[in-house]
Amino acid sequence: MFDFDYEALRAIGLTQYLINQLHALAEPPRPGSALMRIVEVQRDHLTVHDGHGERQARALPRLTAMLQAHADALAVGDWVVAETHAGEECWIATRLEPLTQLARRANDGRRQMLASNVDTALLLMGLDLDYNPRRLERYLALTQAAGLEAVAVLTKADVGDAVEQRMAELHARLPRRIPVLALNGQDASAREALAPWLGAGQTLVLLGSSGAGKSTLSNTLLMAEAQLTGGVRRGDGRGRHTTTARSLHCLPGGACIIDTPGLRTWRPDADETEVAASFDDIAALAGRCRFRDCRHRDEPGCAVRETVPADRLLNYHKLLREARRGQQTALERKAETAKWKAIGKAGRARGEEKRR
Structure with missing residues (x-):
C-alpha cells in the first residue's frame, strides 16, 4: 500500500483527480517511494516538495526518454513519484498525467513546457x-487553449499612465468573462484584489514580459522577499530578467503560485481550432458573414470586419498562422519556406521586367 500525507500534500495542490491516477498506476510504486510536486526545474536537477520540505532530485533516464518520445518533459507543477536510492539520492520514477499543461512552441516546432496542473x-x-x-x-488566447482560467492584471497602477482610459479599453476589447484588475503589486491591497483566486489548493501562474512586476507581486502575495526584483530600462520599460527559472511557492492561505521568467515570444502550442475558439466574439459574428467559408480578410459582407477592431482581427490572423506553423513537421515548414521564397523571387523578377 502506498501511503502519503494527504493534508500536507493538499496544501501544495494535491487533488482527487491526481489521487485517482496514483491508485490506477500500472506499476505500483516501490516501497519507500513518495508522492511529491516539482517546484523548480534546473538544467542538471529538479527541486521537489513532499508537503513538509524541499529536496533535489533527478529523473530516471527511462522516464525522460518516454516523455521525450511524446514531445513532453517534466515541468514546474508536475506531480511525481520519487524513489530514494543508495546514497540517499532522490530519483523521479513516474509522473502523474497533468490535468492542465502550459507550453509554447520553439522556432523549430519543439514543445517547451512552462507549467503543469495550473488552475488560473x-x-x-x-x-x-x-x-x-x-x-x-x-x-x-494561449492560456485559454490550455484550459486555464485567466485574469488580466494591470500592474503599477500607482505610477501608470492613463489608468482609467486603459482599463476601459481592455474591458471593451477583451471578452466580458475575463476579469480585468488594476493594482499596485507592492501594496497589501493586491492580496485582497486577488483573493477570489487564492483559495487553498489552487495553483496560479504569473505570465508577462520582463519588468511587468511578476516577482514583485509574488513577494507581496508571499509576504516575504522570496524573489529578486529589479528596475526597468528608461527607454522602453523592459526588465532585466531577474527571474531566471520557473519556481513554485506556497502562499500563506494555502494557494500555490508559479513565478516565471519574462516571455520574449510565445508561439501557440495549440491547433487553429483551439486558438479560434478563444476569440469567441469573432466566432459568434462569423455566423452572420455573407459567405459560409469567410476568412474575414477581404470578402464582401464580412460581419467580423465590420464589428471587430482591425488591430484585434490582425492579431487573430497572426495567431492562426503561428498555430498552423506549429503543427507542421520540419519537412512541411521547409517546403512552405521554399514556396514563399519562390513566390518572392518571381515577384522581384516581374518587377525588374516591368522596369526594363
Missing part, C-alpha cells in the same frame, strides 16, 4: 511602457 493564469502587464493590448490578447 494571472496575465500581468504594466501600466507604463509595457502596456500592449495585443500581447495580452495573445497570452489570453
